[in-house]
Amino acid sequence: MVDLAIRGARVLSPANGIDMVTDVSIIGTRIHHVGPLAQGQTAREEIDGKGYILSPGFIDFHVHGFAYFTDYGTYPDDVGVHSGVTTVVDQGSAGYLTFPAFHEFMVKHSATRVLSYLNIGAVGTIKGSMLPALHGPKTVDVGAVVDTIAKYPHIIKGIKTHAEMGGVARWGFRVLEKAKEAAKQAGVPCYVHTGRLIPCEGFSLPDADSIVPQALEYLEPGDILTHCFTGHPGGIVKITGEVHHTVRQAMADGLLLDVGYGEHFSFDIARKVLDQGIMPYLVSSDVHALFNKPHSLQATYGLFSALSHLLALGIPLNDLIAMVTDHPAKILGLDEELGRIEAGYQADLILFGLESGSFLFQDRFGVSVPASLRLEPKLTIRHGTPYSTQIKEESEV
Numbered sequence: 001m002v003d004l005a006i007r008g009a010r011v012l013s014p015a016n017g018i019d020m021v022t023d024v025s026i027i028g029t030r031i032h033h034v035g036p037l038a039q040g041q042t043a044r045e046e047i048d049g050k051g052y053i054l055s056p057g058f059i060d061f062h063v064h065g066f067a068y069f070t071d072y073g074t075y076p077d078d079v080g081v082h083s084g085v086t087t088v089v090d091q092g093s094a095g096y097l098t099f100p101a102f103h104e105f106m107v108k109h110s111a112t113r114v115l116s117y118l119n120i121g122a123v124g125t126i127k128g129s130m131l132p133a134l135h136g137p138k139t140v141d142v143g144a145v146v147d148t149i150a151k152y153p154h155i156i157k158g159i160k161t162h163a164e165m166g167g168v169a170r171w172g173f174r175v176l177e178k179a180k181e182a183a184k185q186a187g188v189p190c191y192v193h194t195g196r197l198i199p200c201e202g203f204s205l206p207d208a209d210s211i212v213p214q215a216l217e218y219l220e221p222g223d224i225l226t227h228c229f230t231g232h233p234g235g236i237v238k239i240t241g242e243v244h245h246t247v248r249q250a251m252a253d254g255l256l257l258d259v260g261y262g263e264h265f266s267f268d269i270a271r272k273v274l275d276q277g278i279m280p281y282l283v284s285s286d287v288h289a290l291f292n293k294p295h296s297l298q299a300t301y302g303l304f305s306a307l308s309h310l311l312a313l314g315i316p317l318n319d320l321i322a323m324v325t326d327h328p329a330k331i332l333g334l335d336e337e338l339g340r341i342e343a344g345y346q347a348d349l350i351l352f353g354l355e356s357g358s359f360l361f362q363d364r365f366g367v368s369v370p371a372s373l374r375l376e377p378k379l380t381i382r383h384g385t386p387y388s389t390q391i392k393e394e395s396e397v
């Protein structure tokens with residue numbers, strides 16, 4: 001007798017090369033067997049997966065999941081298990097002074113697995129980009145950051161920092177330098193925001209095309225640049241539309257790119273980058289609640305919108321699934337537990353549909369792309385327990 005069996009879904013697990021219609025059974029919190037349920041084998045609960053795809057649990061590497069602390073924060077479960085995601089990584093909502101509250105109120109009270117990249121600043125992002133003083137070098141205490149990471153190694157997996165025009169105009173690269181110093185001491189990677197963010201009124205702006213090449217001088221293999229398809233200046237693409245050659249070199253050495261979808265994603269830039277043969281390693285949503293409505297707890301997009309938009313640009317489905325399962329599991333050092341459908345792995349799974357229709361996807365810059373397919377979450381299974389999904393949908397035309 002197994003606890004749960006998902007029958008007849010297309011089981012898609014790129015990390016171990018599975019793409020076939022079959023059954024998956026679960027005992028307790030672990031995957032028990034991948035393959036047809038044996039004759040006479042029964043399950044306490046059965047889920048009919050016919051017509052759906054069953055994938056390893058999605059890992060969203062960039063969310064803002066500190067509700068009522070960050071004014072655009074969400075509850076992790078709203079952008080996690082209830083949005084077709086089993087693991088979320090909060091990117092920098094908490095700093096070392098505020099991490100204990102994040103751990104107590106968000107990590108411990110979520111069905112979703114909640115991990116963190118600790119903000120290099122002391123308090124994190126109470127009001128995000130609106131209070132630059134919270135993001136300057138004076139708020140950084142390298143020793144305290146390293147101590148906090150050492151205290152919560154199972155939750156804190158890296159350091160969130162920025163390399164963007166507003167910060168560089170104010171402080172040069174001093175914050176990034178300290179972030180790398182802390183990351184090296186703690187033995188974790190840095191996750192680096194690119195594209196304009198912090199306001200820079202009253203400061204003389206640096207050349208947008210100088211930011212990423214200079215930032216790369218501090219970064220190492222395994223570090224992650226996010227918003228690789230940003231429509232804002234100062235990203236991996238020069239004003240001329242060409243990807244910085246220093247980015248290509250760094251990628252060859254092991255630098256990783258993340259989509260960090262959200263407010264930054266531009267179809268035009270994504271096309272330019274993909275046309276130049278550059279592929280992201282991760283797809284994350286950068287999901288947050290509304291900026292102009294503090295504590296609204298409403299998110300209008302998520303990881304599924306990001307994946308549907310990238311599918312519309314021609315990235316194959318199997319590659320996209322690897323970017324939200326196996327790849328993030330590897331970066332988190334959890335690839336022997338998560339990221340594939342295999343006996344013994346944790347029973348974190350997503351059942352989703354590939355829905356046909358006539359869709360029009362829009363980015364935040366007003367560019368629309370027509371599409372005939374979209375991904376639609378059906379059910380989240382986290383640690384062997386099913387959760388219903390309730391994500392908002394893209395408009396159909």
Ligand SMILES: [Zn+2]
Pocket residue numbers: 062063064091286
């Ligand atoms: Zn973000």
